[in-house]
Amino acid sequence: MAKIGCAFGEDHRQPTKVEFQLKLRQSKPIYDAFKAIRGSPDWENLSDARKRVVELKLKEAVLYGVSLEDSKRERFNEIEQELEKLAQKFEENILDAKKNFEKVIKDKKEIEGLPSTTLAIAAEMAISKGYEKATADNGPWVITLDGPIYRSVLQHACNRSLREEVYRAYVTRASDGPLNNTPIIERILELRLEKAKLLGHSNYAEFSFETKTATTDKAKDLIDKLHNASWSPAIQDMEELRDFARGQGAEEANDLNHWDINFWSERLRESKYDLNEEELRPFFSLPKVMDSLFNLTKKLFDIDIEPADGMAPVWNKDVSFYKVKDSSTTPIAYFYFDPYTRPSEKRGGAWMDVVVGRSSVLSSDNNCPRLPIAQIVCNQTPPTGDKPSLMTIREFEAIFHEFGHALQHMLTKQDEGLVSGNQGIEWDAVEIPSLFMENWCYQRDTILAIARHYENGETLPEDKCLRILSARTFRAGSQLLRQLRYAGVDLELHSSYVSGGPESIYDVDQKIGKNTHPIPLLPEDRFLCSFSHIFADKYAAGYYSYQWAEVLSADAFSAFEEAGLDNDQSLKEMGYKFRETILALGGGKSPNEVFLEFRGREPTPDAFLRYNGLLPTVAA
Known part of the structure; x- marks a missing residue:
């Protein structure tokens, strides 16, 4: 689940919106009123829901700086404003980077294996780009990084070089040029740490867990338990996939890479369960x-x-x-x-x-x-x-x-x-x-x-x-490990990572990836640059x-x-x-x-x- 964000350009209402929310959450009269309710003789007569409202609003006020001294509260508010702008820019860069990638294909041999549904979408995309005579059967076809097309290419395209090109483009979205999200990520992490310390926490994860049912230790314990349950099955998944590809005479069988996994997994699933x-x-x-x-x-x-x-x-x-x-x-x-x-x-x-x-x-x-x-x-x-x-x-x-x-x-x-x-x-x-x-x-x-x-x-x-x-x-073990990568790198970046230290954000991701991917991540993998859940949504230290x-x-x-x-x-x-x-x-x-x-x-x-x-x- 995620909140809807602004798709194009800067929303000039955002600073005003954030300013209003901060004034509301940092209102001393409202905070004191909720404290008075909690301390009143009628407290025990309130419904559970009303008690929850009071407790939640008091906690929210503290987490939004109501108790900070004037200078610190002013800095806190500056951080909130900047974080809001950075999150919006992060999302816009991803959308623009996705729009910037398109591959026009005119040779039918290059799209062998792609299903008719995908070809129809790719042909309609071509028409929108000016190829008025494009058809699903004869092309031309425009391949994009949009979800339905990207997933279909990775699963079904027999053209290995096409799969590689699309995969590399996908995992490096918004990672270079004017759309590079790397400095935005660094700045977000830096500001979140400063914000957490202003409120007396040692890191942002500690701050984030104030609004969770779990604790940092319990979350890490769950990740460890699920990792232990899924690692051996994932290794077996990989060996089974290599054996299957080898049995199909695939040249890449002994050197399967990330752009091969979904393709051969789909072929194996079709073979194993007779499902297409x-x-x-x-x-x-x-x-x-x-x-x-x-x-x-x-x-x-x-x-x-x-x-x-x-x-x-x-x-x-x-x-x-x-x-x-x-x-x-x-x-x-x-x-x-x-x-x-x-x-x-x-x-x-x-x-x-x-x-x-x-x-x-x-x-x-x-x-x-x-x-x-x-x-x-x-x-x-x-x-x-x-x-x-x-x-x-x-x-x-x-x-x-x-x-x-x-x-x-x-x-x-x-x-x-x-x-x-x-x-x-x-x-x-x-x-x-x-x-x-x-x-x-x-x-x-x-x-x-x-x-x-x-x-x-x-x-x-x-x-x-x-x-x-x-x-x-x-391949349930492999799928779970993929999610544990995201959860692990999220907690690591928000609990231990220090901007400007010996490790980069990508070093952290590579380290986590070694424990969650039987095939090492590509050195140039920049998935973090499109990890909207934690950099443009509410899942920071909560994936x-x-x-x-x-x-x-x-x-x-x-x-x-x-x-x-x-x-x-x-x-x-x-x-x-x-x-x-x-x-x-x-x-x-x-x-x-x-x-x-x-x-x-x-x-x-x-x-x-x-x-x-x-x-x-x-x-x-």
Whole structure:
């Protein structure tokens, strides 16, 4: 999940916005008022939600410098302003660097292996660049670093030199020339450390963990445990991949590099499970995915979702608007859905963001609370010609993920706006509902409900469904290690790294990479220059949150397994319990309390490791 940022140019309102937020958070009268509430005789009579609001606002005020002396507070504010500008520039540089890369291909031999869906997108891109007669069959084709094209080239292009060129361009985005993010990263880290020390912390990670449920030690401990569980499987993955490529007569089999991994992994997956991701696309059309998602949420949470186009203005013709109703048929929330990639104006990835939150204070009629509105933004493969958006498993998983975030925002029952939905929830717990929803993507009934051919309505054969489920753990150790690289380098940069010291930021990344990648990172790898999560979003010293939340979400999903996934009544009861705790309570209670209320015990990593095939087998 990420916040939407400014795509083009400098937003001249940002300094004013930041100044206002700082004045609000550093307001002595407001701070003293909250302290007075906490110290009043009526404190114990307040609801849990109101107590949480007071405690959170007091902590926020301290973390934003309310207690600093005038000169130090002035410096703190200067740092905040500069960090905001740097984050915005960081994101703009990535977008501009992505736009700057395009490779025109006219020889059909060079794009051998690329699926028709990718060729159609590449041809449409060519048309937009002035090649008016471009077609998917005959080209020319314009290859970009936009997500759907980049991933497809790495997975399917037989042309190894094309894969290498695109991969190198991708991992060095925004790392040279006027778009170089390296000095921006150095400055961000320098300012964050100064900010943390102003507030009495030894490093930025220590500051960041003030707003987490975990501690630095617990986060590192989790990373170590998951690393130990995934390293040997990842080494086995690599050996299996080399053996397979060798068996296919590949010249590069003994020297596989990063631009070969996805290509040969896809060939191995096709061979091992008899699955071709591109051949599956026709069974996963966006309209069918959305219908099935809405039916699942009806089954689990007793809500109805209906189109509400025309009720609210939209920013693009492809954006839809929906209303959410409960069993009483009364609207309880609304959401926008912006599904398709738009390379020239929309940053990559997928996210849910808040338009407005549920709040009794901000109600317009003083009788009912203001209803929440969410926006869900993805970068799915767009429709081409007369075909709807045809999706990969990963793409429909992304929709389920972001919809999980939206459900927590929309199904909250908290009327205190500051802790409704996902507001007031510690950052390492906000991914629980999103990752929980991903688990439903790998259930037989969910897949069979979705997977119908967009042309003739044919249902995906049962055996292919079962093979999709079996393939879930394919290269799971390697995939987890990739995430642990990001989490590890994030914590290292924000806890131990010193700008101007003997190690560069890339030395740190290379060091972490040696422990998370069976193939060493390229010496010129500059992934950090596009690591928006920690340099332009809220995941600084918090990227581990994905793994932390994965453990909790898997444990939560296992409660549904225990209830019986084929028992509709049990699912309904468990869904009600999940809705009334994880989704309804928002930030009104600490996430640890909420999880305990739902699960009845502390979380364990067993379900997460089991779902990923990483639990060690015990000999009989």
